[in-house]
Amino acid sequence: MGHYVPHTDAEIAAMLASIGLSSVDELFSAIPEALRLASGGLDLAPGLSEFDALARMEDLAARNRPVGRDLVCFAGGGAYDHDVPAVVRRLAFRSEFVTSYTPYQPEVAQGVLQALFEYQTLVCRLTGMDVANASLYDGASAVVEAVNLAVAATGRPAVWLSQGVHPHWREVVRTYARGTGHRLLEAPLAGGRTVWPSGGEPPGAVVVAYPNYLGCVEDLQAARREGALLVVAADPVALGLLRPPSDHGADVVVGEGQPFGTPLSFGGPYLGLFACKRDHVRRLPGRLVGETVDAEGRRAYVTTLRTREQDIRREKASSNVCTNQTLIAVACTVQLAWLGAAGLRELALQCARGTRYAREALLRIDGVTAASDAPVVREFAVRTPVSGEAVVERMADEGFLAGVPLTGSGEYGADLLVAVTERRTRAEIDAFAAAFEKVVR
C-alpha cells in the first residue's frame, strides 16, 4: 500500500480472506457500480517520496518573500511580526499536543486540558473578564460569536459596528449576518475615533476596537449604550499597557491572539480570543475547560457546560463550533508564561516606543502627514503623496514590507498603516524612514 499504510500484500490478502472477500475492490460493493471511478482513478500526479514532495514545497516557498532580514516588516493590520522564543516551538509543538484531539476522554487528556485551563486564566487576567473559552478560529470569528451572544442575550437584533474594527472582520460579520438576519450599522471614524449614532434602533451589541484599525486608542466609555452589550475587540499586546476593557464596562472581549506565539503564517492558523462576564457563561461559544476532581478526589480538568454545545443541543446550540484552535492557544500560553508580568509590559512598551519613534520619523518627511492625533501604541496611519499600494510596491525593492495600504478602501482618509513591533531596532527604523522618503518623493 501507500507510504503511510503499513499493510503488506500478504497481510491484506489474509485480512480479506478472514472476512470472506477475495479482492480489495469487493470492500466497496455497497457503492453502486455507476458511481465508481474508472480504473484510472483520480487525475492527480503519482505519489512522491517525502524528499521530492518537500522539494516541491520548497520551490513554492522560494517564490514568496518572507519577512526577515531581506524584507523588514512594518506591516500589521491584524497580523504582527513578533519574536517567538524557542520554547514556544519546542513545547507547544511536541507531538502530544500536536497529534491529540478534543479532550473527549479527560483521563488521558489532562495535558491539553490543563494547558487550556491556564490559557483561559491568562486570557481572563489580560482582559479583566471572568470566563474565557478554549479559543475560536481567529479575530473575525470571535467578533461574529460575540455579536451572536449579544443579540441572543439582549433580544435585540441591531448591531453597531465601529469602522475601527478590522475591515476583514467586519466583512465576515456581514457574511454571517446573511444567515442570522442581524441588522448591522457601521459607525464611521473621524480623527481616528468612532462617531456613534445618536438615535435609531436600540442595539443589542456595540462593537469597538481597542486600539482600532488605525492604531488609535479610543474612549470605550463613548461606545456604551443602555441595554446593549459592549463588545471590545482588543489587541492583546496593547493590553500589556492599556487599562483592561473591564475597566470600561466591557461585557465581551475578543481579539486576535496571533501576536502571542504564532508566526505570520500567511494569515492562519491564528487564534480567536473570547472572554466575557460570568453572566453570559451559558451562551459562551465553543469549548470551556473547568476544574474538578477525579474519583479519588485528585484535582482534574474536563470540558464543561457541555450542554451549550452543538453535539448535545444540536439546532438549539449557542454556536456550531466544534474543532477550534487549541494548539495555537497552547502556543499562546507558553508565550505568555515566557513573557511573564514584567515581560508583557516591556513588550507592549517597546512596541509603543518604536511606534512613536517611527511615526515621528515618517512625519518629518515632506508630504507625509498624520491621519489623526489620537494616541497610538503599536500602529499608526499616515497620508502619503503617492498611494499606499505604490509605497508598498516601491519599498519592497528597498527591503521593507512598508505596511498595509489603506488608499483603496476610502473609509479611512489615509494611505498606509504602519506597525512597529518589539523586533524593530532603531537602525531598521532609521533605514525605513530614509527609504520611505526616497520612494514618496
Added chain:
Amino acid sequence: MTAAAAGGRAGGRATSAPLVGREDEPTLFELSAPGRRAAHLRRTAVPEWGAEELVPAAHLRAVPAAMAEVSERDLVAHFTRLTHRQFSVDLGAYPLGSCTMKYNPKLCDDAAALEGLAAVHPAAPAALTQGWMELLAALEAALCEVTGMHAATLQPPAGAAGELTGLLLMRAWHDERHAAGGARPRTRVIIPDSAHGTNPASVTLGGYQVTQVPSDGRGLVDVAALRERLDDDVAGIMLTNPNTLGLFEEDIVEIARAVHEVGGLLYYDGANLNAILGVTRPGDMGFDIVHLNLHKTFAVPHGGGGPGAGPVAVTERLAPYLPGPRPERSADGGGWRWATPERSIGRVHSWHGNALALARAYSYILANGGDGLRRVAEGAVLNANWLRHRLRGVYDIPFDRPSMHEFVASTATLKRRRGLRALDVAKRLLEEGFHAPTVYFPLIVEEALMIEPTETESPQTLEALAEALVKIGGEAGEEAHHAPRTTPVGRVDEARAARRLVPTWDAGQAPPPQPLPPGAGG
C-alpha cells in the same frame, strides 16, 4: 500570592513526580515566584520613553497584567510534564469514530515550517506571495478532483465553518431565485437523524429550520420518508456519505434526483471522505456543495482540538457565490492575482484560511498522489471491516452490513446482562493503552461505540485492539465502573465541574464557589 495559595509549590521543582507518582501537576500560577522571569527582549536602541510619555495616563493600566512568573527551565519542565499526561496519535491507536485520527506524516510538519511559507505576511501584495497563491490554487484543484467539484474556497478554518459557508452559499443561490420572482421562499434543510451535531447547529445559523428524516432498518436514509418531507420550501439536504454509521448511502442517486426535482441542493458533509478517496466522488453522486475536513482526511494533525481546515467545493453553477478573494491566473498569463467572485457571499475568515494547515494537506497530497489516496481508502475500509467481523458475537453490531471506514458497535445487550455500558468500555480501553472510540454517537444507536481504526494502524495493532475489546466485553459492568485506574487521573467528575464552575485558576482560589446563573449547568 500567599504560600497557601501556591500550595507550597512556588518556583517549580524539576522532577517527574506527576508522571511517576500520579500527583497532579501544579498550575503555572502555583509555580510562579514573584519577580521571576524567562523573557529577555531584543535590544533595539529606540529611545526609552516612559509609558506616560507615550499614552495619556487615563488609558494606562495601574498595575501590570498578572501573568505567571516562571523561569524558562520551570516552563519547560511544566509543559513537558503536561505532555506526559496526554494521549496522542503518535503514542498509540486512537479509534475515535468520525474524527479520522490517522497518523500524521512528519513530512507535513517540515513543509509547514518552511520559512518561505511561515514568515509571509497575509496582507503582502500578490507580487510577493506568488508561491503561496500557486500552492492554494493547486490545492484547490486537487480537492476539486478528489470531490468531483468545479471550484473551492479554502477559507473555512474548520468543518463546522465549512458547513455554515455551504449553507450561506445555498441561501445565496435560493435568495437570488426568490428575488427574481416566482419561487417560494425556502425555509427548511433536511438532515438525517444520524447527523453530526454541527449540521443542525449550522442550519440554524444559516437562517433555516431543521427537518429531520429518519433512518430505515438498513441504517440508511429512509427514501420514502424523505420524499414525504420534500417540497418547494426545502432549501436542501445535508448528508454524510458514508453516513455516521459507516454505511454508504446506496440510494444516493435517487435521493439526489428527488432533492433536485424540488429545486433543493445537496450538501456533502466531508467528515467521512477518507472512506471513498479515489473510489467515488460526491460530485458524481449528485452533490452540489462539499466541505472537506483536511484535519481528518488529509492528515493535518488535530492539535488537541484544532486548528483544522474546512474548505468548501461547489459545482459550476454555485462558483460565482464563493467567498473571496481567491487566487486566479492573471488574464495576461503572467502571475497569480486575487479575485473575488462576482456574487460572492463575502469573506468567512480574517485572511486566507488556516494557510499552514492547507500547506500540510497539500504536501500530504503530493506524497500520496492519486494512487496513494486510493490506497488510503482501501486501508481504512479494510481495517474497519476486519475489526467489525472480529467483534461480532461480543458486541452488538446493530447494522451488520459491509461498512466503510468505520462501524458502530453497541453494548446494549451487555448492559442488560452485566451492566456494561459504552462509557465503561471506553474507560477500560484507556487502561489497555488505547484511546476510546466515540461513544453515545450516533444518537440513534443505544450505547453506541463508534469505531474508526483508520488506514495507518497495522494488522498487529488492530489485533491488539480487538483483543482488548473482546476482553473488556467479557467483564462485569460493576468492575468496569471503576476504570480507568492506570491513567494520570481516575474517572473525572464531570457533573461537579458543571455544578461548581471553576473556569480559571483564580475562580478556584475564591471560596466558596460562586453559584452559576440560573439554568446553567451540564
